[in-house]
Amino acid sequence: MSSAPTITAFFDESTNSVSYLVADPSTGAAAVIDPVLDFDAASGTVGAESAGRILAVADERGLAIEWVLETHVHADHLSAAALIRERTGARIGIGRGVSEVQRVFGPLLGASDLDGGDFDRLFADGDRLELGKLSIAVIATPGHTPACVSYHVGDALFVGDTLFMPDYGTARCDFPGGDAAELYRSIQRILALPRATRLFLCHDYKAPGRDHYAWETTVGDQLDGNVHIGGGASDEDFVGMRRARDATLSAPKLLYPAIQVNIRGGRLPPPEPDGSRCLKIPLTWTGA
Numbered sequence: 102m103s104s105a106p107t108i109t110a111f112f113d114e115s116t117n118s119v120s121y122l123v124a125d126p127s128t129g130a131a132a133v134i135d136p137v138l139d140f141d142a143a144s145g146t147v148g149a150e151s152a153g154r155i156l157a158v159a160d161e162r163g164l165a166i167e168w169v170l171e172t173h174v175h176a177d178h179l180s181a182a183a184l185i186r187e188r189t190g191a192r193i194g195i196g197r198g199v200s201e202v203q204r205v206f207g208p209l210l211g212a213s214d215l216d217g218g219d220f221d222r223l224f225a226d227g228d229r230l231e232l233g234k235l236s237i238a239v240i241a242t243p244g245h246t247p248a249c250v251s252y253h254v255g256d257a258l259f260v261g262d263t264l265f266m267p268d269y270g271t272a273r274c275d276f277p278g279g280d281a282a283e284l285y286r287s288i289q290r291i292l293a294l295p296r297a298t299r300l301f302l303c304h305d306y307k308a309p310g311r312d313h314y315a316w317e318t319t320v321g322d323q324l325d326g327n328v329h330i331g332g333g334a335s336d337e338d339f340v341g342m343r344r345a346r347d348a349t350l351s352a353p354k355l356l357y358p359a360i361q362v363n364i365r366g367g368r369l370p371p372p373e374p375d376g377s378r379c380l381k382i383p384l385t386w387t388g389a
């Protein structure tokens with residue numbers, strides 16, 4: 102018999118990201134969803150404080166972390182998946198669309214060391230994985246990026262960057278391989294689930310008139326009140342709105358550092374001949 106998962110959220114204020122520890126209370130088997138690797142671009146420092154907090158809670162509760170699940174190749178923060186795999190022996194899973202992201206960004210970022218070993222499992226739509234007595238179903242939800250997947254366990258769905266809180270809307274679709282019409286279709290699949298389904302988000306940026314962070318909502322709340330997609334917004338309206346908004350957004354501050362670490366499953370680039378590790382930023386001229 103399947104039990105309900107226990108879910109603990111960890112919010113990283115410096116990147117507005119949410120990570121989750123999801124556990125089967127009956128066996129102690131656990132998964133970490135979207136862990137953050139601390140990174141300060143100005144000083145080049147990388148740290149494990151955020152991931153350490155998740156591991157400490159897992160330890161306190163006697164949980165065994167079996168999986169690190171990525172909802173997508175994050176473009177705004179570094180992933181601590183590799184670090185958690187190294188410390189716990191957990192396997193890393195992500196949507197199979199990761200190969201498209203690797204194909205586009207690998208050459209640009211000189212990532213000639215990609216060999217398939219950074220991810221233990223590439224999920225297709227409809228795949229399932231076992232977590233103790235829990236069964237997690239994978240739903241492909243592309244649009245924000247091609248590798249986006251959502252993880253469905255019990256009445257909880259971890260939606261990554263598809264939907265944000267109803268008062269903030271939805272994720273941008275202007276990254277390579279992103280597609281607003283595809284995001285619309287992915288969101289419709291999510292919104293076809295029962296209204297009481299709990300949705301756990303990957304980011305929160307607050308919203309005008311809201312002074313606290315939030316990351317849990319429901320299908321019903323999204324259907325009724327999402328500012329981009331609620332009240333039965335049509336695909337044309339959504340795509341037009343998304344394109345107009347995306348044209349105003351600047352690249353995430355950590356775009357290149359994040360992508361080059363995250364296409365490696367959170368592994369830092371290989372060392373230079375002198376042993377140091379460096380990140381690349383491909384340069385483009387703008388203006389005259």
Ligand SMILES: N[C@@H](CCC(=O)N[C@@H](CS)C(=O)NCC(=O)O)C(=O)O
Binds near residue numbers: 175176262272355
């Ligand atoms: N200002 C943030 C922006 C991060 C960002 O672009 N977030 C993506 C998700 S990875 C998004 O969909 N943002 C929606 C929006 O800002 O409207 C940064 O520099 O990191």
Ligand SMILES: [Fe+2]
Binds near residue numbers: 174176245
């Ligand atoms: Fe994202």
